[in-house]
Amino acid sequence: MSTQLNERIRHHYRSLDESQEPVVWSEVVDELEGAPISLGSAPGPWRRIIAVAIAVGVVLLLALPAIWRQPEDPVVATTTSPAPSVTALTEGSSEATVTWTEFDGMPESRFSPFPFPDGFVWSGLGVFAPVAPASGVLALWNSVDGTEWKDTGHVHLDTGNGVMPAPGGLWWTWDFSSGLPAYQIWKSGGDAVSMSGYEESTPDAPEGLRWVPFPDGEPVPVGDVVLVPITYSLRYDWREILGLVPGQPLASWQISDRLFSVAPEGASYDEDGLLPIGVRAVARVLLTEHTNGLSFTNDDTGELLHFISHDEEGIEGVFLADGNETGLRSEVRRVGGLFAVSSEGNTRVDIWPGGLSEPFRSWQAPDTSFDVIKFGDIAIAYLRIGDSVEAFRSQDGLEWETHPAPPSGNGWFQVESFPDHLQLWINPFTFDENGVSGGGPNGYFISTDGETWEQVDTPGDPAVRGHLFQVEAGWLFLQEFSDSGHDCCYSGDQYFSSDLETWLAFDGIAGVRETAGPAMAWGDRILVPGYGSNWLGAIEVGD
């Protein structure tokens, strides 16, 4: 019967194919030139004149709405959603209703929602040029109720961008264009500070959402932290470049996505500088100059902890390094090849000088990963090397002690903190010059005390990566995503559970489009970012 199904599929698509005319060259030309005027038929000079006239006409047409816009018109558009679709899910005696709503109207983009402490949700919206996927404009959208989204400003970025949380209710974006790192640090509801020359905000943006120039050379207090203005140049001393002045509080200097990401508000800083919470049981992390780049080393042991490689053209790659007993440990962070440095940071070995076939942009790496989370009053750092995981805990980010190790596995390893539990997700994978591919099976673990773990039996394809999180109403949402070699796309199935035992499959998203990244719980709603096709969706689940 399976053979018959294959034959029927074959027959179906082959019949369609035979009845379909191929697209030929003349149609491609028509598509370009457009009816009814064919430039190809116009004689020499007229052809140019017609083309110019058409171009002017198009520009005028596009400009008309802006020309006609009255000052009182809202500058920002509020997105609206089409009629939500409702799906009833049942399995056994369990049932739920899922309402799926799409917010349409945002420009084609990569979209990521971010929670904000005062109830805002900020969204980084990158409009990417097809030539250089990581360039364009980062638009900032916000919503206070999860149903209406407004465009509140734009930041121009040339390469590399994103929005990351920083202490003190701040957010920051960064840009490594031309090897000159530039940062914007901003917050809502009060000050908004731009630390770079890029600033553009909509004129009518509410107070607190505008970008303002950062005073040159003067530390500026914003909330609970002090921002240090920096002149960016790779020629300067590294300490100066990163503003790492002894005794000087920092807003947040996350060199990689999450390596140093947990910085509690009001955290004290070590006399010698630097990072409020490192990763590993180190009291201090010193910044040292290195001929090949920027190194962070543990000043107690001399181990290299973090390394940014650069060349004359600029930042070549960022990668994590972790010293161990073998003396060599390397992790690729992005394009530019895979290389290793010694644990002292003075020897570099090119492993794949030609670079990987795809940009590998995940912060996690094959042999080592770091997770630092806050759980209640303590911070827990998880260091994975190969198959083993070590854990350390700290109450102030300075003194660290051993913490019971969680389950381990060589692959994707991610711990997330929720108010009443920790969640661990492991998905072994394989790694080669083509990047990373899933190898399954998944393992989901839950801990309510931060020390002991219980495995959760989850549905779905065990070889596909997933993301499990809790919605306020008590439902757990499991989002799968296939590995496409990029940070796009989450395209697997979704499941709901209220008890971690019965899972209700929801095909409402995967059946339609890929999503750009992990969904985010917001109250009793789940926000799901779209990719490449201008949408943001929300799921509401009810009994």
Added chain:
Amino acid sequence: MEGNRLLQDDVSAGFTSFVRDVEPRIRRALTAAFGAEAGRDATAEALAYGWEHWDRVGSMENPAGYLFRIAQRRARRSLGSRVVVEPVLTSGTDPWVEPELAGALSRLSERQRVVVSLLHAFDWSMQEVADLLDVSKGSVQTHQKRAMKKLKKELGVEA
């Protein structure tokens, strides 16, 4: 002048040869994803885009995959969530016509339809499908397994 013309002819010949090679591949994939009419329109748009930007597209490692994604985005934009899977016209005696198949295919995800079509109808290899979709082979395999499982269930076919 003559040199420019020769160069232009070379570029044109290169693109024509490219179209001959990739047009069926892109069109079949887009037809599976969006239906015959929208798939064909999207193919024409993608190839036009390819010609306009041929200096860049032509030097890419995977130009067909790139144009497929261009077409995919545009088709999604114009179609929204509408999915069109046309039934196959038949004389009524063809043993390989499954009347329920079009409906079952329309309930697959877009990517699942593309994978099933290219693998089962046009005999592509997993790697070829992965290249066009710009995903890993493992991902193609996952989509294929899930699609076939769903089709079998919908059509009442024994596993």
